[in-house]
Amino acid sequence: MAVLSLLIASPSASASSTILGTTGIGPHAITIDGAGNIYTANEDSNNVTKITPAGVSSILGTTGILPVAITIDSVGNIYTANEDTNDVNEITPAGESSILGTTSLDPHAITIDGAGNIYTANFDSNNVTKITPEGVSSILGTTGNGPIAITIDSAGNIYTANHLSNNVSKITQVPAFTLSHSYETATAGSPITGYSITSTGGAIASYAITPAIGNGLSFSTSTGLISGTPSAAAGPVIYTITGTNFFGSAAATYALTVSAAPVIPVIISDPVQQSTITSITPASAPADLPTQIVISGKFIESIVGIEINSRPLSSGSWIQTPTSLSFTMPSKSPGRYFIQLFNGSVPLLTEQRVTITPTPIPYPTPTVPIAVQPKVIYIHCVNPIHGTRIAYGVNPMCPHGYVKK
Numbered sequence: 001m002a003v004l005s006l007l008i009a010s011p012s013a014s015a016s017s018t019i020l021g022t023t024g025i026g027p028h029a030i031t032i033d034g035a036g037n038i039y040t041a042n043e044d045s046n047n048v049t050k051i052t053p054a055g056v057s058s059i060l061g062t063t064g065i066l067p068v069a070i071t072i073d074s075v076g077n078i079y080t081a082n083e084d085t086n087d088v089n090e091i092t093p094a095g096e097s098s099i100l101g102t103t104s105l106d107p108h109a110i111t112i113d114g115a116g117n118i119y120t121a122n123f124d125s126n127n128v129t130k131i132t133p134e135g136v137s138s139i140l141g142t143t144g145n146g147p148i149a150i151t152i153d154s155a156g157n158i159y160t161a162n163h164l165s166n167n168v169s170k171i172t173q174v175p176a177f178t179l180s181h182s183y184e185t186a187t188a189g190s191p192i193t194g195y196s197i198t199s200t201g202g203a204i205a206s207y208a209i210t211p212a213i214g215n216g217l218s219f220s221t222s223t224g225l226i227s228g229t230p231s232a233a234a235g236p237v238i239y240t241i242t243g244t245n246f247f248g249s250a251a252a253t254y255a256l257t258v259s260a261a262p263v264i265p266v267i268i269s270d271p272v273q274q275s276t277i278t279s280i281t282p283a284s285a286p287a288d289l290p291t292q293i294v295i296s297g298k299f300i301e302s303i304v305g306i307e308i309n310s311r312p313l314s315s316g317s318w319i320q321t322p323t324s325l326s327f328t329m330p331s332k333s334p335g336r337y338f339i340q341l342f343n344g345s346v347p348l349l350t351e352q353r354v355t356i357t358p359t360p361i362p363y364p365t366p367t368v369p370i371a372v373q374p375k376v377i378y379i380h381c382v383n384p385i386h387g388t389r390i391a392y393g394v395n396p397m398c399p400h401g402y403v404k405k
Contacts, residue, residue, distance in 0.1 A: 176201025
């Protein structure tokens with residue numbers, strides 16, 4: 001069992017030395033709490049000894065293999081850097097021991113910040129490990145060769161003494177960052193390009209922006225980025241982006257100008273395919289009887305109106321396909337009729353005509369024989385079937401000596 005003592009160099013010295021208490025085997029590091037209790041990391045017995053101010057020694061808890069460094073937090077939890085197992089033990093005041101997190105190779109020194117984060121100087125990997133109170137491990141930064149001791153200042157900067165390169169490294173934890181560019185001119189109605197952030201200091205926990213973002217844009221407090229599509233012209237507006245962590249904050253400015261969207265002339269064209277007429281049949285029809293008119297061509301389905309002598313045909317009274325249209329012309333008096341077709345509001349035909357001719361008047365075969373008298377022929381006919389009698393004729397022509405009356 002090791003003995004903790006102070007050797008008096010000379011009888012004439014004013015200080016005195018006593019044995020405060022015993023430890024485990026091979027005590028390699030020491031720390032003290034606010035009540036005056038002493039704790040040692042015992043390298044060869046893999047445990048921690050607690051010695052009270054009255055000199056009472058006890059084993060507080062076990063550690064990983066080869067605990068070579070020790071520290072304590074504000075509530076009395078003990079932490080050891082274990083060189084052979086590359087990890088950190090946490091031992092509560094009640095003596096409960098657990099692995100808080102892993103480190104890089106050969107942690108030789110340990111320290112703690114006000115937020116409870118643990119830092120180790122890793123001798124063989126030339127870097128510093130950071131372990132959060134939740135046990136999340138990460139490499140905080142690199143050092144010189146063989147970092148063998150570590151400390152932290154009030155701003156959160158980490159310092160290591162590098163045994164093999166004979167120098168001291170400083171790792172900054174206060175936030176610091178830059179923007180990829182500091183201004184932008186955007187256009188209303190189009191997404192902004194935005195910027196990217198490069199961190200040059202400590203990890204940033206959150207971001208804030210002033211003045212408050214608006215005009216269709218949004219701001220992420222976790223990434224510090226502005227995004228979105230501005231809805232109206234504005235600016236320039238100078239935004240201040242602030243990044244913060246436990247150790248401090250940093251800020252950068254970004255000027256955003258939003259110009260009005262350009263006015264683009266809108267050309268409105270008739271979306272309807274222009275119909276092409278190739279024929280209208282028949283070109284003539286008899287009077288007094290309804291006549292079916294057939295129109296042929298291309299894009300006939302685009303025809304939306306029909307007029308006969310400037311009088312519209314009622315909608316739905318015609319049948320149309322992509323290549324033809326048909327409708328029934330009511331019985332009409334003899335004459336020439338103008339048919340006009342409309343493709344939207346545009347007339348297609350203005351001179352298409354259908355000629356209505358008088359209806360031939362059929363006469364029946366005489367029902368009585370013709371009485372032949374000298375130079376007179378009598379023809380007896382019943383009333384005509386259609387139309388009004390206008391004149392009579394004899395066919396073939398009257399024989400010589402006869403006349404038609």
